[in-house]
Amino acid sequence: MSKTSVITTRLDQQTLDLVDKIAGAQGRSRSWFAAQAIRDAAEREAAFMAFVQVGIDAADRGDLIPHEEVMAEMRQMIARHRARAE
Secondary structure (H helix, E strand, C coil): CCCCCCCCCCCCHHHHHHHHHHHHHCCCCHHHHHHHHHHHHHHHHHHHHHHHHHHHHHHHHCCCCCHHHHHHHHHHHHHHHHHHHC
16 A cells, blocks of 8 residues: 555535535545545646646747637637527
């Protein structure tokens, strides 16, 4: 088993009640639920940071799409959406 560490946080009663409800429904402890929630959030943030870095790297290489080209595509998308709504 990998080494674990303890962290402490403060939660308002409403959030704590929700954690207890969900953890209990899953047959899990508060600790398990908190660890899973933190892991999930950390993985999402890491993925987002990697996604942003791809864009930064592309910009650094000069791989950019001109603003007017993007705006033209957006106008086309908006027009198609409005046409469907009619």
